[in-house]
Amino acid sequence: MEPNHNVVKDIQIAYIGGGSRGWAWGLMSDLAQEGQLSGTVKLYDLNYDAANTNAVIGNRLSERSDAAGKWKYEAVPSLKEALTGSDFVIISILPGSFQEMHSDVHLPEEYGIYQSVGDTVGPGGAIRALRTIPIYVELAKSIRTYAPDSWIINYTNPMTLCTRTLYEVFPEIKAIGCCHEVFGTQKLLASMLDEMANIPNVNRRDIKVNVLGINHFTWLDQASYQGMDLFPMYREFAHRHSKDGFEGSEEGHWMNNHFASAERVKFDLFRKFGLIAAAGDRHLAEFMPHSWYLKNPETVHEWKFSLTKVDWRKQNQRDLIAKSARLAQGEEEFAIRPTGEEGIDMVKALLGLGDIVTNVNMPNRGQMGNTPLGAVVETNAIFGRDSVKPIISGELPPEINSLVQRHIWNQETILQASLNKDKDKAFRAFVSDPLVNISPEQARELFERMLDNTKSFLPEWK
Known part of the structure; x- marks a missing residue:
């Protein structure tokens, strides 16, 4: 990245999967360290309460003096509300549950x-893809309707088929x-x-x-x-x-x-x-x-x-849910660190x-x-x-x-x-x-x- 000291304000980011306790927190940490950007992050998740908790965590973080990037985090109840007016759409979802x-x-x-x-190829990757593709068909249609000019950044696996589906449904999409x-x-x-x-x-x-x-x-x-x-x-x-x-x-x-x-x-x-x-x-x-x-x-x-093992993922999720409550209530301080x-x-x-x-x-x-x-x-x-x-x-x-x-x-x-x-x-x-x-x-x-x-x-x- 070449040095550039300009500041861009009022950026609108839609985060699909905004109840995440992994990628969402990573995004918050990286945004907090970046003083050239500021704006609003709309968090949309099927679990609205999880997205709302992340909004509390993100806003607490943004208020800190050591947060260079100042952002407003807002949980929204609909995909339409998240996408409308967005400059960037970040997708990081779990297609299905741990079951x-x-x-x-x-x-x-x-x-x-x-x-x-078991999330990309092999029998697990194939079945995961079959339940993920319909979700991405609907995401592509919604993006085409509400945010056709936004840039889409996908982190969900199976990465290849998620990205491929977006382009299959909306060939003019700007997705990576x-x-x-x-x-x-x-x-x-x-x-x-x-x-x-x-x-x-x-x-x-x-x-x-x-x-x-x-x-x-x-x-x-x-x-x-x-x-x-x-x-x-x-x-x-x-x-x-x-x-x-x-x-x-x-x-x-x-x-x-x-x-x-x-x-x-x-x-x-x-x-x-x-x-x-x-x-x-x-x-x-x-x-x-x-x-x-x-x-x-x-x-x-x-x-x-x-x-x-998926049992480990289940236990890890329980630990992260507990941590989420502590972060939202101010019982634990959010650690700002580069995600890489x-x-x-x-x-x-x-x-x-x-x-x-x-x-x-x-x-x-x-x-x-x-x-x-x-x-x-x-x-x-x-x-x-x-x-x-x-x-x-x-x-x-x-x-x-x-x-x-x-x-x-x-x-x-x-x-x-x-x-x-x-x-x-x-x-x-x-x-x-x-x-x-x-x-x-x-x-x-x-x-x-x-x-x-x-x-x-x-x-x-x-």
């Missing part, structure tokens, strides 16, 4: 299918999908520079990368620091840590942190394919054949990452406060070669005033591209199945996923059971 997520993640385990996340997984890989490269070249404290933003792929299955074919090609060093780094992994100062952290890993999957994929896999191990593993990294819990343990996300930097760039280059999910208009036009891909893009221009990023080598294309076409099939309420088409995508390593008969049984567990979100399906 549906429990089925997505854990029912396949009865059939020997293990998923580390944002994900921080590539940032984690840049941080890993910074740690590598410290260990291998004795260059400490490198800011991950100073590591320049070329991004190719789809969300959670991204790859780097270029990486440099101050003109230094990092691939030769990474080759040595991956070889050095391929057996035991790399965790820096947090050795063993992956065993008690559901979101951590020792990067062994990432190193293994580099040694197999020669490019840097640029997502967390938990996500990368789900795109590969089940026998590679997710054969069973013992295999997962050997690769030093975790199966994120780039959403506010994107907003500033779109308002003309300096250009940035970062990775985003957008329909392929030629920025990624040997890939269907219109399919949502993740590459770098240049952000400027009211403009996001994807960068021509080249193409993946055939051996990686074949893996990526399988998922692209599966996701396209799921989209069409959802739009047409075609259960047979949905099953074809489900059974074609590389994690579904069971007989077609077992796959059909599992599919029907999982679909039944999410049927309340598919009211028009037969």
Whole structure:
């Protein structure tokens, strides 16, 4: 971001999923640290009380002397009210409840299918998509009606299909999908520079990368620091840590942190394919054949990452609800700290406060070669005033591209199945996923059971 000391006031942000105790608080923290912006954030959530509690928390934060950015937070009862007059729309929702997520993640385990996340691909990702797409169809229609000129920033998973649905329904929409997984890989490269070249404290933003792929299955074919090609060093780094992994100062952290890993999957994929896999191990593993990294819990343990249990998410939610009450009542002070996300930097760039280059999910208009036009891909893009221009990023080598294309076409099939309420088409995508390593008969049984567990979100399906 280039320095710019202008101040933009009266920005209108609609936050869809405004009762969130994660992303919403992160947005508040980042806005509080940004003195060049101010305005109103309208919080809309199916749980109005949760959104209203967040409004109280946000307004308390904005009143503090250490909050550089001054914002008014307002819970609103309707999507129309949230969207009308908005300059930016941020979407971060949980499609369904943890009950549906429990089925997505854990029912396949009865059939020997293990998923580390279950929100993007695999059987869990497919079923989650089927209940998410109808929600995004309605969001796209509402945006077209009430906020056609606003910029849409999506954080919800499955990222690819959420973004793809917005463009399918409203082709002129100005929407981007944002994900921080590539940032984690840049941080890993910074740690590598410290260990291998004795260059400490490198800011991950100073590591320049070329991004190719789809969300959670991204790859780097270029990486440099101050003109230094990092691939030769990474080759040595991956070889050095391929057996035991790399965790820096947090050795063993992956065993008690559901979101951590020792990067062994990432190193293994580099040694197999020669490019840097640029997502967390938990996500990368789900795109590969089940026998590679997710054969069973013992295999997962050997690769030093975790199966994120939904029971943990439920307990975490209870803890966050309790924290929410404390924050709203002033019993606990909101901690202002950087999230590491780039959403506010994107907003500033779109308002003309300096250009940035970062990775985003957008329909392929030629920025990624040997890939269907219109399919949502993740590459770098240049952000400027009211403009996001994807960068021509080249193409993946055939051996990686074949893996990526399988998922692209599966996701396209799921989209069409959802739009047409075609259960047979949905099953074809489900059974074609590389994690579904069971007989077609077992796959059909599992599919029907999982679909039944999410049927309340598919009211028009037969």
